[in-house]
Amino acid sequence: MKDLYTMKESNLKMKDQLREESPFPWIQYVTSCYQCQKCTSGCTSMKHLELKPHEVVKLVNMGLIDELLESETIWTCTECLKCWERCPQGAAPVNLILSLRNLAVKGKAKLPENLLKTVSSLIEIGLIQREQRVPLKNLETVDREKLNLPKLVYPSEEFKGILLSMLEEVF
Ligand code: SF4
Ligand code: SF4
Structure with missing residues (x-):
């Protein structure tokens, strides 16, 4: 077919x-x-x-x-x-x-650039992206603290090590 x-x-x-x-x-x-x-x-x-x-x-x-x-x-x-x-x-x-x-x-197919960016962010900081400031209606940009959100907990080095070894197996 x-x-x-x-x-x-x-x-x-x-x-x-x-x-x-x-x-x-x-x-x-x-x-x-x-x-x-x-x-x-x-x-x-x-x-x-x-x-x-x-x-x-x-x-x-x-x-x-x-x-x-x-x-x-x-x-x-x-x-x-x-x-x-x-x-x-x-x-x-x-x-x-x-x-x-x-x-x-x-099959080693070409992976999309955005996916590779996400993977490298995971390896570097353990999250898919860094925390960001967000704009409010009045155009002021604020961070998590200002929004009374809890502080982000970044994954441990041990977690990142395990993730890296898993990725090495796949790629
Ligand atoms: S929902 Fe989608 S996958 Fe399920 S029978 Fe219908 S067309 Fe097929
Ligand atoms: S998981 Fe969600 S986004 Fe993915 S194909 Fe199904 S409905 Fe669409």
Whole structure:
């Protein structure tokens, strides 16, 4: 099978690999998706997704995995789990997306720049970003203290060390 828009070929071997390596048992329900689009109609990231959740399931079913691995979609999903909640078939597009991320990393696919920035921030400070000042309605910018928020607790060096060794295993 060939996607006539992208000219990508179906890769059934990769589909089997995705099924075998998926830590989520729900993948077995993927074939029962009947494209009702309930997942897509509730998706919180829909506007930003190049491929919609029901399309992700469809492409996996057709074996067009390479197309998905190259798509920004698998990195744009916010993992809100709404598609899982809404799917009448338990197909959970989010679980497919997480499995596709794992496959993309294993296959040394090009990762989005923003993701790499997040990872390097995690390694450096243990958080996805530094604490920030926020603007109020009167345009004054304030910090956490001014907002009576508790002081941020940064993760320990031990935590960062464990995280780094885990990342070294993956990359
Ligand atoms: S994954 Fe579920 S909600 Fe989405 S189209 Fe398929 S059956 Fe419908
Ligand atoms: S988990 Fe991802 S794909 Fe599913 S509804 Fe949320 S943003 Fe959309």
